[in-house]
Amino acid sequence: MGALMVIFSLQTKQRRKMTDSVEDELELSAARHRPEALEQLEAQTRFSRKELQILYRGFKNECPSGVVNEDTFKEIYSQFFPQGDASTYAHFLFDAFDTDHNGSVSFEDFVMGLSILLRGTVQEKLNWAFNLYDINKDGYVTKEEMLDIIKSIYDMMGKCTYPTLKEETPRQHVEIFFQKMDKNRDGVVTIDEFIDCCQNDENIMKSMQLFENVI
Amino acid sequence: MAAGVAAWLPFARAAAIGWMPVANLPMPVAPTNKNKHQDELIILNVSGRRFQTWRNTLDRYPDTLLGSSEKEFFFNEETREYFFDRDPDVFRSILNFYRTGKLHYPRYECISAYDEELAFFGIIPEIISDCCYEEYKDRKRENAERLMDDLEDNKDSKLPNMTFRETMWRAFENPHTSTMALVFYYVTGFFIAISVITNVVETVPCGYMPNQRDIPCGERYTEAFFCMDTACVMIFTVEYLMRLFAAPSRYRFMRSVMSIIDVVAILPYYIGLVMTNNEDVSGAFVTLRVFRVFRIFKFSRHSQGLRILGYTLKSCASELGFLLFSLTMAIIIFATVMFYAEKGSSSSKFTSIPASFWYTIVTMTTLGYGDMVPKTIAGKIFGSICSLSGVLVIALPVPVIVSNFSRIYHQNQRADKRRAQKVQKARLSRMRISKGGSSSAFLHSKRNGLNQSLELTGSLEEDQQLKKTTSLLESQHHHLLHCLEKTTNHEFVDERLYEQGYMQTALQNFPSQSPSLSSEEGITGTCCSRRTKKSMQPLSATHTHSHTHNLQELSALHIQCGERQALNTSRSSLNLMSDESGSLNCKSSGLVTTAIITIPTPPSNNSRASPDAPPPPNPDAPPLPNPGNDVVKISAL
Numbered sequence: 001m002g003a004l005m006v007i008f009s010l011q012t013k014q015r016r017k018m019t020d021s022v023e024d025e026l027e028l029s030a031a032r033h034r035p036e037a038l039e040q041l042e043a044q045t046r047f048s049r050k051e052l053q054i055l056y057r058g059f060k061n062e063c064p065s066g067v068v069n070e071d072t073f074k075e076i077y078s079q080f081f082p083q084g085d086a087s088t089y090a091h092f093l094f095d096a097f098d099t100d101h102n103g104s105v106s107f108e109d110f111v112m113g114l115s116i117l118l119r120g121t122v123q124e125k126l127n128w129a130f131n132l133y134d135i136n137k138d139g140y141v142t143k144e145e146m147l148d149i150i151k152s153i154y155d156m157m158g159k160c161t162y163p164t165l166k167e168e169t170p171r172q173h174v175e176i177f178f179q180k181m182d183k184n185r186d187g188v189v190t191i192d193e194f195i196d197c198c199q200n201d202e203n204i205m206k207s208m209q210l211f212e213n214v215i
Numbered sequence: 216m217a218a219g220v221a222a223w224l225p226f227a228r229a230a231a232i233g234w235m236p237v238a239n240l241p242m243p244v245a246p247t248n249k250n251k252h253q254d255e256l257i258i259l260n261v262s263g264r265r266f267q268t269w270r271n272t273l274d275r276y277p278d279t280l281l282g283s284s285e286k287e288f289f290f291n292e293e294t295r296e297y298f299f300d301r302d303p304d305v306f307r308s309i310l311n312f313y314r315t316g317k318l319h320y321p322r323y324e325c326i327s328a329y330d331e332e333l334a335f336f337g338i339i340p341e342i343i344s345d346c347c348y349e350e351y352k353d354r355k356r357e358n359a360e361r362l363m364d365d366l367e368d369n370k371d372s373k374l375p376n377m378t379f380r381e382t383m384w385r386a387f388e389n390p391h392t393s394t395m396a397l398v399f400y401y402v403t404g405f406f407i408a409i410s411v412i413t414n415v416v417e418t419v420p421c422g423y424m425p426n427q428r429d430i431p432c433g434e435r436y437t438e439a440f441f442c443m444d445t446a447c448v449m450i451f452t453v454e455y456l457m458r459l460f461a462a463p464s465r466y467r468f469m470r471s472v473m474s475i476i477d478v479v480a481i482l483p484y485y486i487g488l489v490m491t492n493n494e495d496v497s498g499a500f501v502t503l504r505v506f507r508v509f510r511i512f513k514f515s516r517h518s519q520g521l522r523i524l525g526y527t528l529k530s531c532a533s534e535l536g537f538l539l540f541s542l543t544m545a546i547i548i549f550a551t552v553m554f555y556a557e558k559g560s561s562s563s564k565f566t567s568i569p570a571s572f573w574y575t576i577v578t579m580t581t582l583g584y585g586d587m588v589p590k591t592i593a594g595k596i597f598g599s600i601c602s603l604s605g606v607l608v609i610a611l612p613v614p615v616i617v618s619n620f621s622r623i624y625h626q627n628q629r630a631d632k633r634r635a636q637k638v639q640k641a642r643l644s645r646m647r648i649s650k651g652g653s654s655s656a657f658l659h660s661k662r663n664g665l666n667q668s669l670e671l672t673g674s675l676e677e678d679q680q681l682k683k684t685t686s687l688l689e690s691q692h693h694h695l696l697h698c699l700e701k702t703t704n705h706e707f708v709d710e711r712l713y714e715q716g717y718m719q720t721a722l723q724n725f726p727s728q729s730p731s732l733s734s735e736e737g738i739t740g741t742c743c744s745r746r747t748k749k750s751m752q753p754l755s756a757t758h759t760h761s762h763t764h765n766l767q768e769l770s771a772l773h774i775q776c777g778e779r780q781a782l783n784t785s786r787s788s789l790n791l792m793s794d795e796s797g798s799l800n801c802k803s804s805g806l807v808t809t810a811i812i813t814i815p816t817p818p819s820n821n822s823r824a825s826p827d828a829p830p831p832p833n834p835d836a837p838p839l840p841n842p843g844n845d846v847v848k849i850s851a852l
Contacts, residue, residue: 058222117229
């Protein structure tokens, strides 16, 4: 008799768990997100109304639910780099865009990020780049973090490159970077060192202006 | 690049700012949006139905009619719209392709009408998306087969180049191909029937002998039956030998089921011939005759359904096995129970458990012969349970087998279809096309020199090339990839070229090199990069492009590489050299175009590459007789 009771309770627990997961699934699929009004976004970003319209149309086309989760993000970004594996760099980008760290990028996050990248001052852009490199967001970029970032960039090239990628290439690249940026040789790069150094480098300054007319 | 994500290209380009502080090289100039008009709605009037879309949407696929300037031919000045005199229903799918990047095939459309529309609008059917592609291919194949059938009916098919053997095999396999084959088919069928009937009639009792005993016809008309048997066996033997001769792979033929059946069918006769008048083995000989009944299986060559049935049984082996197993279990259980239940009663037929098996089987299959019946009450109770459960146990696996049969039958049909259209290969190549499309487009434009010399430092060399038909979207995407190359200091190459470079010996590149070098090259096992980098050395040596800020570097290169070539004797120095020359070369990567032409006799070509020579157009590169051309070309990109 006791055994029967145990079996019965197990059954109901299983059934409850199943219904819970079904409900969870329903909730997830119902997760929709409507962005703030056009006027508000216009005020918060440096885009014009028309530009915001174009951006939103493209955004909504690819993500009808209004939010991008990391997998969709990776998929979209990988389409631009067919020869390599863009997922790691896409992950870092996702973290950089997802400013409130809630696991999804809404249209506001997206458009804020773009506003900095395309219409921001050089200072803001460099800030953003530093934020991208600083994986754990502690204000310091260590060699390991930089190595991860640079490896992910090299991953995007894929394997069919000339000259062929070697194991030490990313590491060498990191060394060059640190030699340039780490002024006080303490093994980490702070935001001030970074901005200082970039502002003194002609190439970097020029390339920052590269994407002015993207929209 | 799918159309949907074209809208995300600005984002991808903006994100490229993340690479800038890491890059050590100057970035190429971004393509400018020359016709910076605002995005406008265009109207497409297709046989009266108006479709509207953004101009940019159509521009996503510049190599189709709607995406290129070809649509201007259809522009109607008075109504300011594009008029197409085509089917509006199919146009819906086509326009959706531009919008979503996926081309769907509507099931209700006729396949040839759809194909025509696709051809008109310049869209290749291979990009139909996976959800509709199988349906499309199926319909297309059906259509093609139907056309083929119509064609075949009208021609005397006699492929001239088949050998006699092949013709024979074809005749055996498809009796419909020639009249001879058909005749043969029917004759063998007739004789199989005759043989089977003979075997059956042989055992029928007919007539009386003086000693008042019915004897079978076989013993009465021995000679007649013997002649009949001989004739049939003759025919079968001849047929078997002919098939054996005609088979393309004799070993495989001999192992096939049908040939084994053939052999088993005719063997008893020959064994009988050999072993006549031997009393001891005549008993065994008589048993052998039972194998003659296998002749009936020869009919399966004549019947497709029989073959499928046999195949189904073979593939339903697991279900059949399960049926057998469950039956055996039930039989053993019930037989034991019945035995012990009937043990008490006297004169019970249930003498042992194996003896009860017979009762259990007869009861479970609801035959109920009645030769064994339980007499005790317990026996009757268990007997009734046995018969009830028998129905269940037998009825359950049967639908499984039946559904299996129908599934396999349909699968068979589909498997044949799929084999005929080699879907897997086509699918993979389709994926490769769509995936490689963008990357190959990039490499293609590189080869055309569209991306060369677009450095931020200054001289924007140009420009007639830029007028090529790459859409703005494409050129922006290529610019993005180019920035990535500059960031990482490596270049994209074609997979084919990459593998070539991997395996190719640089020996072919330098016919006029010093003997020490060529002997080095002959040693295989050096790594690919070393070899390809070796090819770079003479390149850099002949480098005399006139870019201002690089001239210093170049002269330095000149000297260094000149030195290094002399040192090319030992392998260790080769290692040393290749790395450094590799990095040196990368600094001047965008400027190597000149060197392509001058490669074949490297050291002597310093004079040819004059400082003022403009970068020669790439079409010159291919006609170079140099077999190592491809490797060299890589570096020029």
